[in-house]
Amino acid sequence: MNYRHAFHAGNFADLIKHAALLRLLASLRADKAPLRVIDTHAGSGLYDLRGPEATRSGEAQAGVMRLMGQATPPAALLALADEVAAANDGGETWLYPGSPWLIARGLRPGDSYLACEMQPQEHERLAAVLGSVPGVATLCADGFAAAAEAVRPGQRTLILVDPPFEKADDYGRIAALAGTVLARAPKTMFLIWLPLKDLETFDGFLRDLEDACEPAALLVAEVRMRPLTDPMKMNGCALVLINAPDGLEPVLAEACAWVADGGEDGRGQVWPLAGV
Ligand SMILES: C[S@@+](CC[C@H](N)C(=O)[O-])C[C@H]1O[C@@H](n2cnc3c(N)ncnc32)[C@H](O)[C@@H]1O
Numbered sequence: 549m550n551y552r553h554a555f556h557a558g559n560f561a562d563l564i565k566h567a568a569l570l571r572l573l574a575s576l577r578a579d580k581a582p583l584r585v586i587d588t589h590a591g592s593g594l595y596d597l598r599g600p601e602a603t604r605s606g607e608a609q610a611g612v613m614r615l616m617g618q619a620t621p622p623a624a625l626l627a628l629a630d631e632v633a634a635a636n637d638g639g640e641t642w643l644y645p646g647s648p649w650l651i652a653r654g655l656r657p658g659d660s661y662l663a664c665e666m667q668p669q670e671h672e673r674l675a676a677v678l679g680s681v682p683g684v685a686t687l688c689a690d691g692f693a694a695a696a697e698a699v700r701p702g703q704r705t706l707i708l709v710d711p712p713f714e715k716a717d718d719y720g721r722i723a724a725l726a727g728t729v730l731a732r733a734p735k736t737m738f739l740i741w742l743p744l745k746d747l748e749t750f751d752g753f754l755r756d757l758e759d760a761c762e763p764a765a766l767l768v769a770e771v772r773m774r775p776l777t778d779p780m781k782m783n784g785c786a787l788v789l790i791n792a793p794d795g796l797e798p799v800l801a802e803a804c805a806w807v808a809d810g811g812e813d814g815r816g817q818v819w820p821l822a823g824v
Contacts, residue, residue: 550714551667551712551714552601552670553591553592553595553646553670553712554592554595554596554599554601554602555601555602555604555605555607556605556607557595557597557602557607557608557644557646558595558597558602558607558608558611558612558613558632558644559605559607559608559610559611559612560607560610560611560771560773560785560807560810560811561611561741561743561771561782561785562611562612562644562646563611563612563615563625563628563803563807564769564771564785564787564803564804564807565647565710565739565741565785565787566628566631566645566647566650567624567625567627567628567803567807568739568769568787568789568796568800568803569647569650569651569708569739570627570628570631570650570654571624571627571796571799571800571803572706572737572739572789572792572793572796573585573650573651573654573706574627574654575793575795575796576704576706576737576793577654577656579704581704582656582658582659582660582703582704583655583656583659583660583704583705583706584659584660584661584662584700584703584704584705584706585651585655585659585660585661585662585705585706585707585708586661586662586664586691586694586695586698586699586705586706586707586708587647587648587651587661587662587663587664587691587707587708587710588664588691588692588694588695588707588708588709588710588711588725589664589665589666589691589708589709589710589711589712590646590647590648590663590664590665590674590686590691591646591647591648591665591670591674591710592646592665592670592671592673592674592677593645593646593647593648593649593663593673593674593677593678594635594643594644594645594646594649594673594677595643595644595645595646596642596643597612597613597641597642597643597644598642602644608644610810611810612632612641612644613641614810615628615629615632616629616632616633616641622802622803622806623799623802624799624800624802624803624806625803625806625807631645631649631650631653632644632645634653635649647708647710648661648663648674648677648678648686649677649678651663651708652678652681652684655681655683655684657682657683658683659683660683660684660685661683661684661685662685662686662687662694662695662698663678663684663685663686663687664686664687664689664690664691664694664695665686665687665688665691666688666689666690666691668688671686671688674686691709691711692721692722692724692725695707695709695725695729696725696728696729699729699732699733699736700733701732701733702733703733704735705733705736705737706736706737706738706739707725707729707736707737707738707739708738708739708741709722709725709738709739709740709741710740710741713742713743719749719752719753719756720756722740722753722757723753723756723757723759723760724760726738726740726757726760726761726790727760727761730760730761730764730790734764734791735791736790736791737789737790737791737792737793738788738789738790738791739787739788739789739792740757740787740788740789740790741785741786741787742785742786742787742788743782743784743785744770744771744772744776744782744783744784744785744786745776745779745780745781745782745783746776746779747776749779750786754768754788754821757788757821758821758822761790761822762822763822764790764791764822765790765791765792765820765822766788766789766790766820766821766822767788767789767792767796767797767800767818767819767820767821768786768787768788768789768818768819768820768821769786769787769788769789769800769801769803769804769816769817769818770784770785770786770804770816770817770818770819771784771785771786771804771807771808771811771814771816772784772808772811772814772815772816773808773810773811773812773814774811774812774813774814775813784808784811784814787800788821797818800818801816801817801818803816804816804817804818
């Protein structure tokens with residue numbers, strides 16, 4: 549397994565994923581019932597944008613650097629801009645907060661968070677970044693298996709699924725995880741991240757996911773940075789939200805449109821796949 553998120557931290561795909569995550573968490577906090585968050589692929593939690601990996605890829609320039617360079621960030625990405633500013637103590641942007649940092653900071657007393665990371669070095673950094681926050685646990689293990697095991701019926705749960713897609717079976721494992729969990733706990737919510745390379749792979753995955761999740765409500769948010777003509781490139785990315793609370797579409801659409809606007813011929817769109 550070669551994937552290191554440090555090369556990609558703060559890129560356009562992280563912006564849309566983390567803006568959606570923060571919006572979703574804010575909406576879920578409106579309900580007083582305790583929330584459990586499971587992050588199947590947590591990464592290391594905090595990334596040095598001045599480090600060799602980020603400098604080599606330069607991906608953060610068109611992502612978080614573009615966002616933090618706005619005099620007035622777009623409303624849909626304001627919460628993320630605030631979190632990035634907080635991660636940098638209000639100074640120059642050189643650290644980018646990953647999903648564990650964002651989730652852990654949003655927990656209320658009684659909420660809990662399980663962060664899974666299979667790569668031992670990444671897990672070691674993750675554990676150091678999260679420290680000993682009440683309700684937070686990390687696991688150096690396969691996140692698909694751990695999430696399937698950890699979900700309890702009756703517990704309000706959000707699962708973030710964000711694999712590297714280095715292995716062809718990541719798509720199949722996402723659909724299998726969603727099917728297994730929803731059969732046991734039908735109200736479980738998911739936020740799934742996907743790369744957009746070619747339409748055939750994307751459509752095939754959506755069909756499989758729809759079948760696995762029926763009758764759950766599925767909402768898709770797409771960011772295309774360029775037309776999907778070269779399947780060897782990450783031409784954009786998509787999010788699939790399962791059982792998400794109502795009212796997220798307008799803010800997701802605004803976030804997708806703003807992120808896509810940074811592309812060569814970009815466009816963003818949000819559309820219901822099933823049951824919304
Ligand atoms: C895209 S990164 C995660 C980024 C993170 N979710 C964020 O938003 O900040 C994917 C991570 O999954 C880890 N990984 C790969 N396969 C895994 C598996 N089966 N279970 C858990 N972690 C895995 C990789 O080491 C990598 O750190």
